[in-house]
Amino acid sequence: MPDPSSNPAPDIAVTPVMKRSGHVVMVAAAVENAVGTGRLAELVLTHEGIPGDRHAGFLRPADVRVPWFERHAPIQNERQLSIVSMEDLAVIAGNLGIERVEPEWLGANIAVEGVPDFSFLPRGTRLFFPSGAVLAVMGQNDPCRIAGAEVERHLGGQGGLALRFAAAAKRLRGVVAIVDRPGSIRGGEGFKLRIPEQWIWQG
Amino acid sequence: MPDPSSNPAPDIAVTPVMKRSGHVVMVAAAVENAVGTGRLAELVLTHEGIPGDRHAGFLRPADVRVPWFERHAPIQNERQLSIVSMEDLAVIAGNLGIERVEPEWLGANIAVEGVPDFSFLPRGTRLFFPSGAVLAVMGQNDPCRIAGAEVERHLGGQGGLALRFAAAAKRLRGVVAIVDRPGSIRGGEGFKLRIPEQWIWQG
Numbered sequence: 001m002p003d004p005s006s007n008p009a010p011d012i013a014v015t016p017v018m019k020r021s022g023h024v025v026m027v028a029a030a031v032e033n034a035v036g037t038g039r040l041a042e043l044v045l046t047h048e049g050i051p052g053d054r055h056a057g058f059l060r061p062a063d064v065r066v067p068w069f070e071r072h073a074p075i076q077n078e079r080q081l082s083i084v085s086m087e088d089l090a091v092i093a094g095n096l097g098i099e100r101v102e103p104e105w106l107g108a109n110i111a112v113e114g115v116p117d118f119s120f121l122p123r124g125t126r127l128f129f130p131s132g133a134v135l136a137v138m139g140q141n142d143p144c145r146i147a148g149a150e151v152e153r154h155l156g157g158q159g160g161l162a163l164r165f166a167a168a169a170k171r172l173r174g175v176v177a178i179v180d181r182p183g184s185i186r187g188g189e190g191f192k193l194r195i196p197e198q199w200i201w202q203g
Numbered sequence: 204m205p206d207p208s209s210n211p212a213p214d215i216a217v218t219p220v221m222k223r224s225g226h227v228v229m230v231a232a233a234v235e236n237a238v239g240t241g242r243l244a245e246l247v248l249t250h251e252g253i254p255g256d257r258h259a260g261f262l263r264p265a266d267v268r269v270p271w272f273e274r275h276a277p278i279q280n281e282r283q284l285s286i287v288s289m290e291d292l293a294v295i296a297g298n299l300g301i302e303r304v305e306p307e308w309l310g311a312n313i314a315v316e317g318v319p320d321f322s323f324l325p326r327g328t329r330l331f332f333p334s335g336a337v338l339a340v341m342g343q344n345d346p347c348r349i350a351g352a353e354v355e356r357h358l359g360g361q362g363g364l365a366l367r368f369a370a371a372a373k374r375l376r377g378v379v380a381i382v383d384r385p386g387s388i389r390g391g392e393g394f395k396l397r398i399p400e401q402w403i404w405q406g
Contacts, residue, residue, distance in 0.1 A: 096298045
């Protein structure tokens, strides 16, 4: 019989921590209450996100994405920032049969390149930027009709694109993140990633 | 060649959302600055955790658990609450060759039973309590020497237990969580769990 102290944990395969790097293509912030964002040279972040942005704050009102909460009830804000990858946007564009999808159309705050399967980065992944800013990935972003309508608008109203967007962008829409350490992020700079241990709970 | 729009996402297996239920065995809060906690009838929670507790707050100072941050730098607080399972504590006790490990010795705020592999619940798991309180699991808790010393103290100073604790409790030490919706949690009540979609990022 094996010594129980040599095998204390359940028999669940744990994928070790991984470290990677990527490149910031652009940063952007909301323009008043528009869905889309506007490109900036630099994004300056506090612990609550982008100061003055409608997604800033430690808390946010519950919405249709979290139907188990009463609508508008204050909950922890996992959505201070939206981050997409240029590679995923190219796949969305291909799925829609259009030339390109710009990160600003989707309201992204940061667009990156060089990280494979970016939209699948697990919760708890940390992104480290040269200024000392650190972001924590809180989950996959969901495509929505509003973003689809914005894509359609930028393409001069091609009929039906808004409806097709959700399917075309599923699991390609990037991640949402919060600010673990304040700082600034600039287009053109590199960043490091720390992907935490991963496993599948079978329950 | 397959229609790309029918398979827009990378080929990563996604484990669907799961729903489970469990039972609260006891709740406890810190007693002044002691490591251990003291049992209560009810835990009353705000969005910042347990009011007045040293682990309360939207932010916390970085410590040895997150060595990539400057020590004491304020970071997002993922550790408002510590939750353990009676099943995992029984395995720790077995690994140490002692009769029992009480949740209070480890500074746990909530002890549960009925959830298999509790310490492996993935980040983003939500726990729903009858009052309307909802907790969000933020990660596996790490065993530490301090908790081990507390176990040793409760057992009258059996030599070496503190040192053996970290190995004996690895991946059995429960999870840390934050308060997504305020409310109260009571010993003896049931709760529901929502385990989010899971996958392994291979990068």
